[in-house]
Amino acid sequence: MTIRWLTPEEERAWRSYIAASWLLEDTIDRRLQREAGMSHLYYSVLARLSDAPDRRMRMTDLAEATRITRSRLTYVVSRLEKDGTVRREGCPTDKRGSTAVLTDAGMALLERAAPGHVETVRASVFDHLTPEQVSQLEAICDRITEALQANEERSACDGLPWRRRSSSA
């Protein structure tokens, strides 16, 4: 089959999207670096933990949730541990396992950094969108995520290390 190139409208939308998403990610990173001393990825690991029951998660689950390799997560968590925002604990039910726990200091940092972070998101995004656009954005992004996840199923274990069924604490 011959290549289906983007239509002019799609092309414009795509360029818009790339420009915005890179610029936005950059802005967020810079602000978090300044105010929390870490990149968006690291911050999101803390944030994910703060959402988890008891603020703790098994490493593999955390890796899957944040969509990074276990190896990479080991590195990230080590750094966070050095910062004192995360602590590791063994897993009672599975002696191989280890559990990342958000410390009080980690929670405090999150709380200290959250206002600035939200402010960035507001000032960059939501302050300039109508309520309709907000729900449009959600719908569009959900379609994209769906598509990508379906795609992942299909090409499962095709180079993605973290394909696995879930387990729990």
Place this chain on the structure above:
Amino acid sequence: MTIRWLTPEEERAWRSYIAASWLLEDTIDRRLQREAGMSHLYYSVLARLSDAPDRRMRMTDLAEATRITRSRLTYVVSRLEKDGTVRREGCPTDKRGSTAVLTDAGMALLERAAPGHVETVRASVFDHLTPEQVSQLEAICDRITEALQANEERSACDGLPWRRRSSSA
């Protein structure tokens, strides 16, 4: 002033957006890595060059266009030069200057990788959106970019190395 948190709708949209954009960037990166041997950033530098008149750009302009520091661009272009996709040339009118030129090999690589790249973008995004959604996406992203650029003006030279007026070939 007290913090204006995100409304539940905004919160949902934001999570959707982050999930989609990270997943998408990841997917694109992986595919380009496989088929072009480079990340999205590097690819986009080549792509930007291919759009430029005569397929050449001054380093500073290229840095500004791709929104990275000159230092970082020097590194990127060195790597691309090693790959043979870019060549450096001195600038006749300004002897300090250097110009990055997309080589034929670079153009060939771009042409070889483009179909797969477009296919990723299609399969991840546009095949699942209505024409209305495509234009909504564009509108939304344009608002975001506007906001971020306005914001940049305000905090100009506040840690951003690449603030500068344009120059040309």
Place this chain on the structure above:
DNA sequence: GATACTTGGTTCAAGTTTTAAACAGTAACT
């Protein structure tokens, strides 16, 4: 036309991140 100031771009060294391939220990299955 010498002095300073700015700009374009690179270099350098240090630090951070990412990757992939082992690995050790434990669990699970037969």
Place this chain on the structure above:
DNA sequence: AGTTACTGTTTAAAACTTGAACCAAGTATC
């Protein structure tokens, strides 16, 4: 018991990023 699969870490190498220092060339000032 013996394999097989899983968890998470280690390791070594590579890739990337940063910021400061730097040089050379342009620009302005007097």
